[in-house]
Amino acid sequence: KNPWAFANAYYRAAHRQWDPIRKADVIQFFKEKQLIGRNNCSGGCRTTNLDDMIRLNELNFDNVHLASETGVLNKLNLQCVSFDQVSMLNAIFSFASLNGASFDGGRLNNVKFDGSSLLCASFNGVNLSGADFTNSDLKGAHFSNSDLSGAKITEDQMKQATFHNVTMPNGEKSENTSSITTKKPITQTTTTTTSSIARNSIFLTETIYSVGLRPYAVVVADMNSDNKPDIVIANQGSGTVSILLNKGNGNFSPQTIYSVGLRPYSVAVADVNNDNQPDIIIANSGSNCSSVLLNAGNGTFSPQVAFAVGSSPDSVAVIDVNNDNKPDIVTVNVKSSTVSILLNIGNGTFSSQITYSVGVSSRSVAVADMNIND
Incomplete structure (x- = not known):
C-alpha cells in the first residue's frame, strides 16, 4: 500500500531539483504523473471529475517539503490532487496552489501550509x-470530523471556511458553522390567484451517520422486509457499499460494509x-464490471x-x-462509449x-418502452 515512501523528501519548484541527499526518484514520479504544472480545475469551487484528478492515496509523505519559488504562488500547482489517506506528518507546503485538493482520511499532524491557496479544499476525517x-487562503475549505486541536488558524481564516464536528484549536467541538452562510429554518410561502397560503416548513437538525470514503450514489429501499426504508450507499473512494438499516423514528443502525469493485459510481436495488x-x-x-450482491x-x-x-x-439500470x-x-x-x-x-x-x-x-442510462410494443 506504500510503494512510494517520500518521507523527508524536499522539492523546490523553482529549480526542479531534489537535495542530493534526498530521494531523487520522486521528481521522476511527479513528471510521469504530470503533477508539476497540471491545471485541471479553476480557482473556485466547481466540481471536478475524479478521472481528472491525480491520486496520491495511502502514501507516506512524512516530513516532505513541497516549495514554490520563493513568494510566488502557483509555481507549484497541486490543484485538485487527491491526497486521501496520505500520511504527511510535519510536511510543509510553501506557496503551493492546493485549490480543490482533498486530504480526506489523512494524517497531517503539524503540517504547515505557508502562504498557500486552499480554496475549497476538503479535510474530512483528518488529524490536523x-x-x-x-x-x-481558506475560502470555501471544508473541515468535517477532524481534529484541529492546537492548530494555528486565525479568526478571519475560520470565517472563510466551514466546520462540522471538528475539534477546534481551543479544544472545543464545533457545530455545523460558517460565518459566510448562516443556516436557518426554511420558510416556504405559496401564493395562488384566489388566496395566499403561508406554510412554514421547519427541518430538524441533521443527523450524521458514518459511511465509506467519498459516498457517490445512494438508493433508499426496504432491504430487510420490515416495511421501513433503509439506506444503501456506494462509496467510490473505498470501493464499498454501506447499508444503514432503519430502526424506526428516522434513526438508523451503524453501517454494514460490503466490498465491491473499484470506484462504484452507481447503485440499484x-x-x-x-x-x-x-x-x-x-x-x-x-474495475469495468457490475457487482451483484444477493440478499441473504x-x-x-x-x-x-x-x-x-x-x-x-x-x-x-435494472429492468x-x-x-x-x-x-x-x-x-x-x-x-x-457503449451500453x-x-x-x-x-x-x-x-x-x-x-x-x-x-x-x-x-x-447516464434510462430504460423505457419507446416504440410502444409492450
Whole structure:
C-alpha cells in the first residue's frame, strides 16, 4: 500500500531539483504523473471529475517539503490532487496552489501550509493537530470530523471556511458553522390567484451517520422486509457499499460494509433471483464490471459476484429487457462509449455482456418502452 515512501523528501519548484541527499526518484514520479504544472480545475469551487484528478492515496509523505519559488504562488500547482489517506506528518507546503485538493482520511499532524491557496479544499476525517495555516487562503475549505486541536488558524481564516464536528484549536467541538452562510429554518410561502397560503416548513437538525470514503450514489429501499426504508450507499473512494438499516423514528443502525469493485459510481436495488428479497447491483467505474450482491435475508448480503462490462461504467439500470420476467442489467460505459446488457439467466447469474455503441462520454442510462410494443 506504500510503494512510494517520500518521507523527508524536499522539492523546490523553482529549480526542479531534489537535495542530493534526498530521494531523487520522486521528481521522476511527479513528471510521469504530470503533477508539476497540471491545471485541471479553476480557482473556485466547481466540481471536478475524479478521472481528472491525480491520486496520491495511502502514501507516506512524512516530513516532505513541497516549495514554490520563493513568494510566488502557483509555481507549484497541486490543484485538485487527491491526497486521501496520505500520511504527511510535519510536511510543509510553501506557496503551493492546493485549490480543490482533498486530504480526506489523512494524517497531517503539524503540517504547515505557508502562504498557500486552499480554496475549497476538503479535510474530512483528518488529524490536523498542530497544523499551521499561516497566511494561507481558506475560502470555501471544508473541515468535517477532524481534529484541529492546537492548530494555528486565525479568526478571519475560520470565517472563510466551514466546520462540522471538528475539534477546534481551543479544544472545543464545533457545530455545523460558517460565518459566510448562516443556516436557518426554511420558510416556504405559496401564493395562488384566489388566496395566499403561508406554510412554514421547519427541518430538524441533521443527523450524521458514518459511511465509506467519498459516498457517490445512494438508493433508499426496504432491504430487510420490515416495511421501513433503509439506506444503501456506494462509496467510490473505498470501493464499498454501506447499508444503514432503519430502526424506526428516522434513526438508523451503524453501517454494514460490503466490498465491491473499484470506484462504484452507481447503485440499484432489485430482486434479481426471484426470492422476493431486494438485491444490490453496482456499476464499478474503476474495475469495468457490475457487482451483484444477493440478499441473504434480514438485510445481510452475500459477497459480490462481478460481471464484466465496458470501460468505466458510470451508471446502471435494472429492468427486464427481453420480456422473460427476469430483471436484466444495463450499464453505460463512459470510456468505451457503449451500453452493456447482461441478461438474467436465473438465480442471480447473468450472461456475458452484449454491447451497443453510443455517443462519446455517455454517463447516464434510462430504460423505457419507446416504440410502444409492450
